[in-house]
Amino acid sequence: MKPYSNPNLQTTMKTLQWIGDTSGHLRLIDQTRLPVEETYLDCHTVAQTHDAIRRLVVRGAPAIGIAAAYGVCVAVAEARREQPDLSVADARAAAHSAIDYLATSRPTAVNLFWALDRMRGIVDGSEDDSLAQRLLQEATAIHEQDRQMCAAMGQHGAPLLADCRNVLTHCNAGGLAASELGTALAVIYAAHDAGTPLHVYADETRPLLQGARLTAWELSRAGIDVTVLCDSMPACLMREGKIDAVIVGADRVAANGDAANKIGTYALAIVARHHGVPFYVVAPSSTFDMQLESGEGIPIEQRDRQEVSHPFGKQTVPDDAGVFNPAFDVTPADLITAIVTERGIIRPVNTANVLHVLANFAERADSED
Numbered sequence: 001m002k003p004y005s006n007p008n009l010q011t012t013m014k015t016l017q018w019i020g021d022t023s024g025h026l027r028l029i030d031q032t033r034l035p036v037e038e039t040y041l042d043c044h045t046v047a048q049t050h051d052a053i054r055r056l057v058v059r060g061a062p063a064i065g066i067a068a069a070y071g072v073c074v075a076v077a078e079a080r081r082e083q084p085d086l087s088v089a090d091a092r093a094a095a096h097s098a099i100d101y102l103a104t105s106r107p108t109a110v111n112l113f114w115a116l117d118r119m120r121g122i123v124d125g126s127e128d129d130s131l132a133q134r135l136l137q138e139a140t141a142i143h144e145q146d147r148q149m150c151a152a153m154g155q156h157g158a159p160l161l162a163d164c165r166n167v168l169t170h171c172n173a174g175g176l177a178a179s180e181l182g183t184a185l186a187v188i189y190a191a192h193d194a195g196t197p198l199h200v201y202a203d204e205t206r207p208l209l210q211g212a213r214l215t216a217w218e219l220s221r222a223g224i225d226v227t228v229l230c231d232s233m234p235a236c237l238m239r240e241g242k243i244d245a246v247i248v249g250a251d252r253v254a255a256n257g258d259a260a261n262k263i264g265t266y267a268l269a270i271v272a273r274h275h276g277v278p279f280y281v282v283a284p285s286s287t288f289d290m291q292l293e294s295g296e297g298i299p300i301e302q303r304d305r306q307e308v309s310h311p312f313g314k315q316t317v318p319d320d321a322g323v324f325n326p327a328f329d330v331t332p333a334d335l336i337t338a339i340v341t342e343r344g345i346i347r348p349v350n351t352a353n354v355l356h357v358l359a360n361f362a363e364r365a366d367s368e369d
């Protein structure tokens with residue numbers, strides 16, 4: 001993959017790191033503290049890892065999957081610390097129970113379950129004392145494959161933005177949400193690197209402000225012009241003809257292309273359609289749930305009322321008022337102009353084309369072997 005000319009893009013985003021050998025731990029940039037503080041949280045136990053995912057210390061579909069994979073390694077290291085002569089059977093039991101536990105951390109991003117299934121395959125296939133080593137190898141491979149998928153999505157998607165100057169994104173689908181470059185932001189980085197002078201509008205993304213806090217932080221440090229706007233403002237910008245494309249990530253894409261992403265994405269897609277603005281979703285194959293025919297079956301996480309009633313510790317809603325706080329919504333495939341994957345571009349978005357693009361790559365990979 002062609003290296004980016006901007007060194008910040010590849011070298012400084014330390015979203016997730018494994019520290020040490022099989023007895024080591026997971027280090028996460030603490031996304032709840034950005035952009036004010038750049039601090040790191042070390043997870044030495046599976047409970048800490050579960051809590052980090054649930055509290056959004058680490059968030060974004062691919063990053064959740066990678067964190068969960070490392071979380072299984074954390075669990076085996078933790079069990080060994082507690083019982084130095086841990087048997088193979090006990091190590092396998094600790095890994096299995098960690099997999100089941102981590103699967104309860106967040107329900108929507110399918111990457112979590114995809115990564116945990118891969119880890120389960122390693123546990124089930126390991127009968128000897130190489131288990132910890134093999135689990136760490138698998139988690140590292142998931143991490144590395146995500147890096148490659150992000151880079152490939154960037155390259156596939158960049159031509160879509162070649163004639164754009166102002167693009168709008170929602171939530172954070174960048175290196176903080178994945179291994180390195182991210183999904184939607186990988187396309188922006190690649191287009192920028194190819195010489196497209198992009199200006200990015202970042203929705204603030206209520207209630208937790210992933211756009212204002214994270215996307216604006218990430219793009220600024222990469223040297224890309226970014227303007228933050230409230231979630232209620234894109235319609236007026238589009239009406240004025242100031243947005244050339246909307247580009248977002250996804251947490252789960254059904255077989256027909258319906259895509260769950262951060263709450264507010266669906267409304268954005270409707271406004272984009274109304275104004276004739278192309279609406280792109282960028283998602284790796286690990287975000288596709290081919291078991292689901294349509295987005296109707298996607299489980300939508302409902303989060304705590306406090307996130308809306310007391311944002312960042314300040315009460316803004318009376319105690320007696322109810323609060324509605326779904327973390328995601330589903331954008332129907334017919335509102336999506338194209339889905340960019342690491343395997344190519346799905347356009348128009350329908351079941352046949354999803355299957356074709358995802359399968360095509362497998363055929364190419366097979367014939368290259």
Ligand SMILES: CSC[C@@H](O)[C@@H](O)C(=O)COP(=O)(O)O
Pocket residue numbers: 056059060061062109170171172173174177178182183184210248249250251261262263327
């Ligand atoms: C590259 S990730 C795309 C999505 O995961 C992202 O847009 C999103 O909705 C993340 O939600 P979050 O609740 O912050 O985990």
